[in-house]
Amino acid sequence: GIQVEQSPPDLILQEGANSTLRCNFSDSVNNLQWFHQNPWGQLINLFYIPSGTKQNGRLSATTVATERYSLLYISSSQTTDSGVYFCAVSPPQGAQKLVFGQGTRLTINP
Amino acid sequence: SAVISQKPSRDICQRGTSLTIQCQVDSQVTMMFWYRQQPGQSLTLIATANQGSEATYESGFVIDKFPISRPNLTFSTLTVSNMSPEDSSIYLCSYRGQNIQYFGAGTRLSVL
Numbered sequence: 001g002i003q004v005e006q007s008p009p010d011l012i013l014q015e016g017a018n019s020t021l022r023c024n025f026s027d028s029v030n031n032l033q034w035f036h037q038n039p040w041g042q043l044i045n046l047f048y049i050p051s052g053t054k055q056n057g058r059l060s061a062t063t064v065a066t067e068r069y070s071l072l073y074i075s076s077s078q079t080t081d082s083g084v085y086f087c088a089v090s091p092p093q094g095a096q097k098l099v100f101g102q103g104t105r106l107t108i109n110p
Numbered sequence: 111s112a113v114i115s116q117k118p119s120r121d122i123c124q125r126g127t128s129l130t131i132q133c134q135v136d137s138q139v140t141m142m143f144w145y146r147q148q149p150g151q152s153l154t155l156i157a158t159a160n161q162g163s164e165a166t167y168e169s170g171f172v173i174d175k176f177p178i179s180r181p182n183l184t185f186s187t188l189t190v191s192n193m194s195p196e197d198s199s200i201y202l203c204s205y206r207g208q209n210i211q212y213f214g215a216g217t218r219l220s221v222l
Contacts, residue, residue, distance in 0.1 A: 040215075086153070096141055098155065100153045102151075103152055
């Protein structure tokens with residue numbers, strides 16, 4: 001099945017710093033989403049981005065489908081950005097099934 | 111987006127017992143999904159539940175261990191049967207609406 005790799009696995013930054021999280025996937029996809037899991041375990045969708053670029057406030061994401069990767073950018077980090085960021089994809093034959101990467105654990109220190 | 115409610119939010123159970131987790135969505139959805147997140151790990155799909163048919167299980171998950179009901183378009187249950195400490199995880203229900211996946215708050219299960 002499709003493989004999803006995220007890097008880095010862990011990232012520790014000071015408040016105000018910028019960061020880039022990467023997601024590589026091994027096959028074509030018809031759905032790609034980025035999620036934030038807060039320290040209480042709640043998963044929140046950040047972006048639906050199977051291709052192209054989107055921005056939402058301090059967050060933006062870019063997916064280059066032909067090269068099978070996606071990037072999540074976080075600018076001017078705040079302590080509330082801490083948590084685990086997951087990339088998840090659906091292969092074309094997988095209907096609505098989502099395959100998750102292992103996540104990037106982001107810690108923002110004040 | 112529809113609101114997903116899960117209960118219980120957490121439970122501590124003895125090995126050998128079973129726990130049923132309920133998931134309620136406040137609007138009708140075609141497919142509901144059950145995921146497991148083991149401690150410190152990512153999410154893994156257990157099964158997809160359609161109303162009126164048997165759930166479709168992913169490799170490594172079987173109906174005898176994780177029976178699922180889907181009696182209508184707004185409700186589903188997942189039972190974790192004959193539990194062992196290895197079943198200690200967060201269990202999450204989910205649906206997709208307009209390409210976006212929505213998740214309940216999860217059920218944190220600890221098995222002693």
